[in-house]
Amino acid sequence: MSAPPRNRLNPNDPRVRALLWQALVLGLVALGTWYLASNTMANVARLGVASGYGFLGREAGFQIGETLVAYGPQDPYARAFLVGVLNTLKVAGIGIVLATILGTVVGIARLSRNFLVNRLAAGYVEALRNVPLLLQLFLWYGVLTEGLPGPRQALEPLPGLFLSNRGLKLPGPADDPTWSWVAAAFGLGVLLALAATAWNKGRQARTGKRLPLLPITLGLLLGLPGLVMLAFGGAALDMPVLKGFNFQGGVTLTPELAALLFGLVTYTAAFIAEIVRSGIQAVGHGQTEAALALGLSRGRVLRLVVLPQALRVIIPPTTSQFLNLTKNSSLAVAIGYPDFVSVANTTINQTGQAVEGVAAIMAVFLAVSLSLSALMNWYNRRIALVDR
Amino acid sequence: MSDGAFGLSPGEPPATRPPPAIAAPGVVGWLRANLFRTWYDTLLTLAVLYVLWLVVPDVVRWALGDAVWSGEAAACRAAGGACWAFVAEKWRFILFGTFPADQHWRPTLAMLLTMGVLLASADRRFWGPRLLVLWAVGLGAAWLLMAGGLFGLSPVPTELWGGLPLTLGLSVVGLAVAFPLGVLLALGRTSALPVLRVLSTAYIELIRGVPLVSVLFMASVMIPLFLPTGVSIDKLLRAQIGLILFAAAYLAEVVRGGLQAIPKGQVEAASALGLGYWQRQRLIILPQALSLVIPPLVNTFIGFFKDTSLVIIIGLLDLLSTAKAALTDPAWRGFYKEAYLFVGVIYFLFCYALSRYSRYLETSLSKGRRR
16 A cells, blocks of 8 residues: 655645634735725725824814823824823822722721621622722712812811812912922932831841831831921921812812722722732631741731732732723713823814724723733732742 | 650649630620620721711611602702602613603513523523523514514614613623634634734733723724725614624633633543544533633623623713713702612622622532532
């Protein structure tokens, strides 16, 4: 019996089939893309819409309510986009920090042996997780605008802090050189605290003795600026004052930003709480018992034994919650906070360049998501179990 | 050296141990164990009780005591409590949107059919190919009831659909289409063929990296541009396409988790039996992989059900939008708390039921794996 003739294009050869399949899929995708792209070009040409990012240099012509950098309607679209990106980053940054703190507290409360505390925490988690975030944002926005009195009847829960339907007014630092000295002292405090930590590490390795780092760090971070302020005899504050129909001066948290932040933080915290709870529960009880048997105090058991192991379980899902919070900040468009999506949406409406606008939104969020997950992956690798 | 370091020295009397603690029975024992275990526990309990004492009476007075259950807005404004009369007045609009009022039995029946299909799918005894038939028949009948145009039902265009039927329809149809797509994407991402792997991975990561709002924007403004001149599809279908594209990427990641948990030996044994790729996936791999990830799949379903509320941003009248629209009635301005609480309770019931179900599945499915 002779060997079967070798056919280079035998369809029964798995390698040939693999190539054929891939060529087929690639061809279909290319065909689909070409079809959609050619339709789009034809439609865009028919509607007489410009294409490309030339509009970025033109005057935007719309006002933005809240900006971190100077902006006016005569500025170009590129500047408006920058304002939007910064606003998105501001909400995401503050939101992530606050949601982490609140989520950790609620997650630990869920594990409390105190019946009232753990039931309350469980109720909080269930109530917030099972209702759409957008609904919660509408509710908080309603409470902050319709539910609060006007500036003239503003609530004043603490002296200098006013709550009205124009937002939250706080005393801010006035235009006073003392504040720059205070800021400089704070920077010095951070540097000294870092140096103390590094020195303590070497000292502990040599002698086994530890410095009381927490009081030292707190003293440096709070004490130094405090001392500077005392030395200058106090620094001036810019107090919000009612003038006419609204407040003047002070720092403002607009109802839009406050509702968005409050909604995002409470919602995401419910998810983080569940992650924290399951992470702590994932650490075997034997670990705690062994650590106690070694004579470590309860605080150190938590800090040196339980938390480092729990963090390995907690970090990856928490990363995706951070990403969710960042993406959810785009719901700002529904309550009128000028985040990037809302700015891009206005731009689409004004220029008609939908393709470019949507592409810009996707590019910005992809960039933010990818950098955030790169950062969290780096942190995750740092705390991961070292395999030998 | 004596053994004093480890045991008691012989002369010393045996240490008197405290008697074993007996848990006090009854209410007092429960209170002591759960609320007043230590001094800081007691402090915490008292603090929580104080806050509850400050908040709860006011809330109860607002929601029940001073509440107005029927009548006009003026009566509500005078009473100062919750205005449930607003919900009594608007519940039909909130639930059904602008669907013709004399035809409300049709969306009601359609929703009951959909929920019947869902309940049947929740029962493990029904799991199997029969479910596909049930879904096709049930959803087809629900669609017919909503759209009309046959059997003497007056046609109702999709622009008039709204409220809970729309939310349910968007989620159920969205998941029914996105799930097979997600499985295909997951298979693509774990495939040995590099082109498929790269394309699936790029799609999944792109969609997961951007917010749903932008996908919906894309669906609503770009789909008309994608189509040849003169062809148009309605807004509901565009939103549905956007939701499907979005959900498929998330479902694919969950399914991939299951696929990766299946030991390689399973694939190799199946190949050794002479099964081809699709036979392997259909008979050996997917049944195991999918049953592993059912609980996270249900969690993704819950998230998707909540996410359908975002269609308000492209102007569809879903359950949340109808509540918002009901608030624009000048006669009933300002009763936003009542409206959102009403809608929130509906969302909560659906999501909570689903999450309880996912927990039940988790325990009942892991029985075979538990030792």
